[in-house]
Amino acid sequence: MTIQQMRYVAEVGACGSINKAAKNLFVSQPAISKAIRDLEADLDIRIFNRDNSKRLQFTPEGKELLRYARDLLDQVTLIEGRFAEKSHREFLRVVVSSQHYTFVVRAMIDFMDTYNTSRYELFLRESKTDQIIEDVYTHQSSLGIISLINSSEKYMRQYLAGKGLEFNELKRFRPHAFIRKGHPLEGRTAVMLSELSAYPYVCYEQDTDSLNFREEAIILKAEQSIQVLERATMNNIICNTDSYNIGTGYIEPSVTDHRLTCVPVRDLPYQFVVGWIQSKRVELAHPEKEFIERCSRYCLES
Incomplete structure (x- = not known):
C-alpha cells in the first residue's frame, strides 16, 4: 500500500x-486501474462494484477505505507544509573536539542562542x-581546541604542521591551581608546588606520558593522584x-x-598557549568562524 494508491x-x-x-x-487510465487492482489484492477487499454503469460504485469496504485515504492525504499535506520550509533552510553542522574548557561550552551555548530558529547539528x-588532533586530522572534527606550553610550542607547531594542521593562538594563561572554595589554600595570592604536594592531585587521563600532550602540561609525582576523563x-x-x-x-x-x-x-615557569587547530586544506564555514570568534572573545575577557 502506498500514498500514491491512496491518491x-x-x-x-x-x-x-x-x-x-x-x-x-496526468497519468494513464490503465496505470490507475492497475494500481487499484494491486491495492485490492494487498488488502483482500473489493473497492468498487464493477458493472456496466458509467459511474463507479464504491463497496462498503471501498467507502471506508476512501474515508481513510482522505484522512491520510490530509495528514500528508500537513506534514509537507510543516517541513517544506525547513527543507529549504540551511542545515548547520559544527563539530568541535576540545580539551576541557568552559569558555568552549559558553561559546556553544551562545551559538545555540544565535541559531535558535535554524536547523543545526552540533557536536562538542x-x-x-592526541584524540583531538586525530579528529581534526581525519576530518571527523572541523576544529580542535587545545593548549600548548610555551617551552615546547615550536616543537608542537612543527608536529601539527607535519599532519597538515595549523595552530592559531587564542590566549596565553599563567598556570593556576583549581581548588574548592574553603580549601586551606584559598585566598592566597599565589602558592608553591611544595604547598600543593600535601593534597591529592587530580588530572585528566592521557594515552601518552609525553608532557607535550598532557592537558595540565606537567607531570607531578604526587603521593596521592586521581586520573579522570570527564570535566564534571x-x-x-x-x-x-x-x-x-x-x-x-x-x-x-x-x-x-x-x-x-x-x-x-608561583613556581611553574611556563604558560599555557590556548588555541585552535584546523586542517590547512579545509576552509572553515561561516558558523565555524563565528564559533571561534566567540571562543576568542571569552578568552580575552578572562
Whole structure:
C-alpha cells in the first residue's frame, strides 16, 4: 500500500470515474486501474462494484477505505507544509573536539542562542589531546581546541604542521591551581608546588606520558593522584575534597560549579598557549568562524 494508491482512490472518489481521475492526475487510465487492482489484492477487499454503469460504485469496504485515504492525504499535506520550509533552510553542522574548557561550552551555548530558529547539528567532543588532533586530522572534527606550553610550542607547531594542521593562538594563561572554595589554600595570592604536594592531585587521563600532550602540561609525582576523563567528574572531586588540578585558571561563572575557585602557581615557569587547530586544506564555514570568534572573545575577557 502506498500514498500514491491512496491518491488514486481519493481522486476516483471525487470524480466518480477512473478516466476523469487519470486526466486530473496526468497519468494513464490503465496505470490507475492497475494500481487499484494491486491495492485490492494487498488488502483482500473489493473497492468498487464493477458493472456496466458509467459511474463507479464504491463497496462498503471501498467507502471506508476512501474515508481513510482522505484522512491520510490530509495528514500528508500537513506534514509537507510543516517541513517544506525547513527543507529549504540551511542545515548547520559544527563539530568541535576540545580539551576541557568552559569558555568552549559558553561559546556553544551562545551559538545555540544565535541559531535558535535554524536547523543545526552540533557536536562538542571533550577528549584527550592526541584524540583531538586525530579528529581534526581525519576530518571527523572541523576544529580542535587545545593548549600548548610555551617551552615546547615550536616543537608542537612543527608536529601539527607535519599532519597538515595549523595552530592559531587564542590566549596565553599563567598556570593556576583549581581548588574548592574553603580549601586551606584559598585566598592566597599565589602558592608553591611544595604547598600543593600535601593534597591529592587530580588530572585528566592521557594515552601518552609525553608532557607535550598532557592537558595540565606537567607531570607531578604526587603521593596521592586521581586520573579522570570527564570535566564534571573532576569538578565534583575537587569541590568535595581538598584535591586540586593545574590549569589555565579560566572560570566561566555561567557554566562552572560555584564552589570552584583558583589560585596562581608561583613556581611553574611556563604558560599555557590556548588555541585552535584546523586542517590547512579545509576552509572553515561561516558558523565555524563565528564559533571561534566567540571562543576568542571569552578568552580575552578572562
